Amino acid sequence: MPVIFVTGATSGFGAATARRFATEGWKVIATGRRADRLDALKAEFPEGVIHTAQLDLTDRDSIVAAVAALPEDFKPVDCLFNNGGLALGTKAIPDVDLEDWDRMIDTNIKGLVHTTLELLPLLEAAGKGASIVNVGSVAWRWAYPGGNVYGGTKAFVHQFSQNLRTDLGGKDIRVTTLEPGMSKTEFTMVRTHGDAEANESFYDGVDPIRPDDIADIVWYLATLPPHLNISVLEVTPVQQVAGRPEIHRH
Incomplete structure (x- = not known):
């Protein structure tokens, strides 16, 4: 039975994707900071379908410990859904909160x-067809007021994913950057x-984009024929388009 590892599984894209894969017969490793939500998710399915692990993406030790403690029947991992991340603050530079910036960098990048x-x-260990799906954002290339460090972290996700794909060449691991636009979650x-x-x-x-829409896309990516890799997938609501350049006249 294939296994997916989901970060940020306590809400939004992560929770919807965990449910979709569990319903489709996969085993799910659901991770996040909120243990009560992880427990509720696990209780929705029969025993042995979902393994939960409380971890904080800003704390490397908690990530290492969660992976080290995985039960043998949840190994190897066929898909990693790097979904956990956040945006904090809406103000433009320099009227910003450095703590917000640091947390976005620690979560979205580190x-x-x-x-x-x-x-x-x-x-x-999973072999041919294994997948990594990294959640980016259209914010990496569509700059907007207040997007500053959040957009910068998603530019990192885009470029890191491209380099990861290059470094893993020959290892049969697929890498996709999934870049959503306007999405209705707790974001x-x-x-x-x-x-x-x-x-x-x-x-x-x-x-807007809904969590179930993203879950459908992740399912599609993870179940493609193993010889195929989609490097970048950008998805937006039909109502969202790139803005025209703004001119500030003096």
């Missing part, structure tokens, strides 16, 4: 790198430090 390195031996609530009204109003009049 967390992704450390998780990938720990999982690589288990992915190699904006986290970004605004808990402003539920902002989270709802942001999506007024828009039919």
Whole structure:
């Protein structure tokens, strides 16, 4: 039975993807910081389908410990879904919070790198068809006010994924950067430090990407014929397009 390792499985894309793969007959390693949500997810499925591991992507030791403690029947790992990440703050430079910047760098960059390195031996053991799906964002190339460090971290995800794919050439491990646009999850609530009204109003009049949409795409990527690799997949709502250049006149 194939196995997927999901970071950020307590909400949004991660939770939806964990459910999709568990429903399709895969074993799921669901990880995240909120143990109560992991327990609730595990309880939705028969015993032995989901293994949970509480970890913090900003703490390398917790990543190492979670991987080291994986049960033998959840090895090897056929797909790594590097989904855990966040945006914090909406203000433009220089009116920013450095703690927010540091947390985004620690989570979106360091967390992704450390998780990938720990999982690589288990992915190699899975053999041909193993996949890494890294969640990026259209924000890596569509700059917008307040996007600053968040967009920078997603530019790192894009470039790291391309170099990872190059370094893993010949090892039968596929690497994809999945780059969503406007998506309705807890993303904006986290970004605004808990402003539920902002989270709802942001999506007024828009039919955004939903977590189940991303779960469907990850399923597609993980179950492609093993000789195929999709390097980059950008997905947006039909209503979202790249903006025209803004001119500031004096």
